[in-house]
Amino acid sequence: MKNGLNIKEVAKLTGLSEHTLRFYEKQQLIKNVSRDENGYRVYSDFDIEWIFFLIKVKNTGMPLNELQQYSELMAEGNSTLPDREKMLLIHRERVENQISDLKHTLTKIDEKLGRYHTLMKELSLKSK
Known part of the structure; x- marks a missing residue:
């Protein structure tokens, strides 16, 4: 990639x-996006990975306020790793559910489709 994407x-x-x-x-989910000499956003590889x-x-349903909290913790650095891990473990459980x-x-x-298949087969046999 070049120096970044617009x-x-x-x-x-x-x-x-x-x-x-x-x-x-604006919601502080994406932070510190670089700007070029004209003030246009320049997204780095890290920014793009973060967006994905x-x-x-x-x-998967993580609420906006939790996304904001997670983003803030990330911006604070490695000292917040345990807090971020806890958040993701909680969210992982929600996703598993x-x-x-x-x-x-x-x-x-699938059960309903099976019933439909059986009924259609029975109906087609009776009409012959």
């Missing part, structure tokens, strides 16, 4: 809008 390039790469990237900065992480944990719930739902959907 906001349009990062938006395209991450699938987030430029507006969302600015919102994340934010997308993943946000998509979501996965379990989704697997249960998938089983119910």
Whole structure:
């Protein structure tokens, strides 16, 4: 990569809008993005990796206030590693529960599809 990506390039790469990237900065989720001589944002490899992480944990339901807290802890450095680990362990448990719930739902959907398949087969046999 060159010296960094501009906001349009990062938006395209991450699938987030430029507006969302600015919102994340305003909410202190993305911190210390460099600026070029014209004041335009220049995202580093670290910034982009961080954005992808934010997308993943946000998509698993981590609330905005927890994302902000985690981001603040990250900005404070390695002394906050135990706190960040605790946050991620708690969130990991929530994600495991979501996965379990989704697997249960998938089983119910499969059962319903099986019933439909059986009924359609019975109906097609009776109509012949």
